[in-house]
Amino acid sequence: MPAIAIHGTTSNAGKTIIATALCRIFADKGYSIAPFKAQNMSLNSYITENGGEIAQAQALQARAARIDPIAEMNPILLKPKAEHISQVIVRGKPYADMNVWEYHEFVERQGRGIINTSLRRLSSEYDLIILEGAGSPAEINILQHDIVNTYPAKLMDAKCILVHNIEYGGSFAYLFGTLSLLRDEKERYEGVIINKFHGESLDVCKVESLIDKPVLGVVPRIENLHIPAEDSLGLEDGYNDGLDIDDVTDRRSARVVIPSGFQQLDDEIDKLARIVSASVDMDKIEAMIHE
Numbered sequence: 001m002p003a004i005a006i007h008g009t010t011s012n013a014g015k016t017i018i019a020t021a022l023c024r025i026f027a028d029k030g031y032s033i034a035p036f037k038a039q040n041m042s043l044n045s046y047i048t049e050n051g052g053e054i055a056q057a058q059a060l061q062a063r064a065a066r067i068d069p070i071a072e073m074n075p076i077l078l079k080p081k082a083e084h085i086s087q088v089i090v091r092g093k094p095y096a097d098m099n100v101w102e103y104h105e106f107v108e109r110q111g112r113g114i115i116n117t118s119l120r121r122l123s124s125e126y127d128l129i130i131l132e133g134a135g136s137p138a139e140i141n142i143l144q145h146d147i148v149n150t151y152p153a154k155l156m157d158a159k160c161i162l163v164h165n166i167e168y169g170g171s172f173a174y175l176f177g178t179l180s181l182l183r184d185e186k187e188r189y190e191g192v193i194i195n196k197f198h199g200e201s202l203d204v205c206k207v208e209s210l211i212d213k214p215v216l217g218v219v220p221r222i223e224n225l226h227i228p229a230e231d232s233l234g235l236e237d238g239y240n241d242g243l244d245i246d247d248v249t250d251r252r253s254a255r256v257v258i259p260s261g262f263q264q265l266d267d268e269i270d271k272l273a274r275i276v277s278a279s280v281d282m283d284k285i286e287a288m289i290h291e
Contacts, residue, residue, distance in 0.1 A: 001123040002289035003156035005188075007133040007149055009164040009174040014195035014219070016057045018163050019132040020227070021276035022285070023064035024269050026128060029286075034073060034126040035061030038115045039134060039148040041078040041086070044228070052092020053077060056228060061130070064269045072118035076111060076147070078103075090114060104145050111147050119155055128289055131158055138181035150185055159288040160188045161216060167196045175211050190288055191216040193280060217280025226268045 004022065008015045019035060026033045035058050046059035052071035062069035071092030078086040081097060088095045088103065091114065098106060122129055137149035153160055164174050171194065179186050191214040194202065198221040207215055 001129065001156060002127070003129040003131055003153075003158035004285070004288060005131040005133060005149075005153040005156075005158040005160040007137045007153075007160055007162050007189075009136055009138075009162060009178045010168060011135050013163045013165045014193075015132050015134075015163055016061075017227075017272065018161075018193060018195065018219070018276065019130050020057075020061050020064045020269065021273045022130050023061045024066075024273035025277050025282065026130075026286075027064065027066045028273070032125075032127040033065045033130060034067065034122045034128075035065060035130050035132065036072075036119065036122060036152070037074050037132040037134070037148065038118075038152050039076040039078065039111075040074050041080065041134075043079060045077060045079070045089075048092060050092075053089050053094075054092060057132070060227065060265075060269075061132075063265070064273070065130075072121050075114050075118040091118065107145055107147055112151065115147055115152060116155065119152065123156075129156060129158075131156065136178060137185070138178045140181055150182075153185075153188060158188070159190045159291070161285070162189055162192045162213075163195050164192060165195050166202075167221070172207065172210055175207065179211055179213065189213055191284070194218045196221040214284070216284055217276075219276055219279045222272065222275055225272060226264065227272065 006015045006019045006022070023033055023035055037055065037058055040055035040057065042055045042057070044056040045053045046056050046069060047053055048059075048069050048071060054069060054071055054074035055077050058074040059069040062073060075091050077089035079089065080086050084099050085097055086103070087097050088106070119129070131152050133149040137146070143150070152158070162175065162178060164171055168174065175192055179189060182189070192207070192211065193216050194207075197218045202218055204215045204218070
């Protein structure tokens with residue numbers, strides 16, 4: 001089963017936006033495609049047709065893929081409740097409140113099996129899976145607990161793309177450092193995407209020479225993209241500039257509705273897909289799934 005994993009050098013690198021764009025681009029090319037994020041932490045959630053609760057981002061990506069969201073697309077959802085405590089949602093249903101140590105134990109005992117089962121179901125129903133990571137895959141201090149970056153990429157033998165938000169500065173250091181820390185997993189990475197670029201030019205050859213990976217694209221900072229932010233705690237940030245957010249969600253609600261007939265949202269996804277498609281080498285990215 002072909003799969004592409006979108007990882008980032010940091011949080012807010014642009015993983016969700018790039019994954020969403022690829023879902024729409026590949027869907028419009030005729031692929032049967034599904035999004036997947038093994039574990040998501042967000043206060044924004046979406047209720048599927050059968051009553052399962054998943055992260056809003058995966059519901060958005062399902063819409064981009066022109067399919068209905070299901071719980072398997074986000075098998076583990078963490079909803080922060082208090083300092084160090086989160087409600088754990090498993091395959092759309094409330095499971096337990098856990099602190100970080102209890103959650104790590106849960107991951108080792110049950111979490112990986114939950115992810116395996118969800119990926120098997122998606123793999124049986126779709127031609128292509130877009131895996132979205134979380135944070136950075138190079139957090140070596142917690143790598144033994146990883147279930148969202150390297151782990152699903154290994155399960156699916158996915159081709160990986162590393163995304164960096166250039167607004168954070170230090171692009172050479174972020175990209176070189178992340179790939180260097182990945183060591184044995186570095187070979188999974190087919191290239192990088194530079195996100196939120198708004199300068200006059202970028203010395204792509206110098207980047208490629210340093211990291212020994214191709215730059216698959218440079219995506220500009222996209223102004224006035226009316227797509228809901230992933231986390232309800234960060235609605236003022238990201239790409240939702242100008243969106244009448246009350247049309248799709250209560251600002252501090254744990255429940256988010258993305259109406260199937262909401263044409264404005266579809267138009268914005270199309271806008272995103274056009275910009276990303278024009279900014280990255282889609283021929284190279286599509287070739288990854290046929291290797």
